[in-house]
Amino acid sequence: MSRGEEMIEMLIGSFISAISTGLGAVPVLFFKELSHKWRFQLV
Amino acid sequence: MEISTGLGAVPVLFFKELSHKWRDILLAYSAGIMMAATSFGLIPQSLSESNMWILVTGVLCGTVLLTILEKVIPHQDVEQVDSFQPNFDAKAKLVILALCFHNIPEGFSVGVSYTSASQDLGNLIALSIGLQNAPEGLIVALFLLGTNVGRLKAVLIATLTGMIEILAGVIGFLLAHSIGFFVGFGLAFAAGAMLFIVYKELIPESHGHGYERVATYGFVFGILTMLYIMNL
Numbered sequence A: 001m002s003r004g005e006e007m008i009e010m011l012i013g014s015f016i017s018a019i020s021t022g023l024g025a026v027p028v029l030f031f032k033e034l035s036h037k038w039r040f041q042l043v
Numbered sequence B: 001m002e003i004s005t006g007l008g009a010v011p012v013l014f015f016k017e018l019s020h021k022w023r024d025i026l027l028a029y030s031a032g033i034m035m036a037a038t039s040f041g042l043i044p045q046s047l048s049e050s051n052m053w054i055l056v057t058g059v060l061c062g063t064v065l066l067t068i069l070e071k072v073i074p075h076q077d078v079e080q081v082d083s084f085q086p087n088f089d090a091k092a093k094l095v096i097l098a099l100c101f102h103n104i105p106e107g108f109s110v111g112v113s114y115t116s117a118s119q120d121l122g123n124l125i126a127l128s129i130g131l132q133n134a135p136e137g138l139i140v141a142l143f144l145l146g147t148n149v150g151r152l153k154a155v156l157i158a159t160l161t162g163m164i165e166i167l168a169g170v171i172g173f174l175l176a177h178s179i180g181f182f183v184g185f186g187l188a189f190a191a192g193a194m195l196f197i198v199y200k201e202l203i204p205e206s207h208g209h210g211y212e213r214v215a216t217y218g219f220v221f222g223i224l225t226m227l228y229i230m231n232l
Helices: A003-029 A036-042 B002-014 B020-049 B052-072 B090-113 B121-146 B151-178 B182-205 B212-230
Strands: none
Touching: A003 B090, A003 B121, A003 B151, B020 B052, B020 B121, B020 B182, B020 B212, B052 B090, B052 B182, B090 B121, B090 B151, B090 B182, B121 B151, B121 B182, B121 B212, B151 B182
16 A cells, blocks of 8 residues: 555544544434433533 | 444434433443554554564553643543533633643544554554544533533534544654654554553543443443454
């Protein structure tokens, strides 16, 4: 594998790994309401 | 690599009521994944690409840097700050900044891993870091919602705290390619950083809510999952 190909694979891997942070946050879009109960259950 | 995103994000999408129990299991599972990736991926590969001294130096540097980062910018801020405040104040911004800093060693680890002679190591480390990023992102977003930030904005900010990892990954990748001995050292550094995250952050966060036993099973299944993936 050339360095360029390695770099591209690294960028894709890093991106997917990094975007997981945002994807993990997606469920908050579907919460009907953020109650104190939720907050103290999770954080 | 798509597995990383899938495994990392899908579980939380399906939990209509993500209880503390599941949060503990997920954190412990991520700890198991990272533990196996470190023990059976990073450390043996670092040894094969360098020597024992470089391995020891790298692991200690990774652990010490994380210790310093934690002392300067405490990672527990999200849990300690009373997030139900009306404004997205300076303290909240500081918490976000702290999370960005904490993601730098993680991104660096991913970048260095892709320079290893072992072709799969980069993907394995990206997978394990990605998995523990998902619950972290959810916690950050919940914290932001409590500071009156809109839902979409909360998700975007959580995403941005993760995106710093790409920049750190590029730096790690270029450094490892520029300096010959750096690959072995970098892999060991990543191992030290990951061991710190596992033992100092993930395991303690998965304890103390009464679900230690089931979280332990999560940890063991995390190790087995990574072993299975490594032997595919």
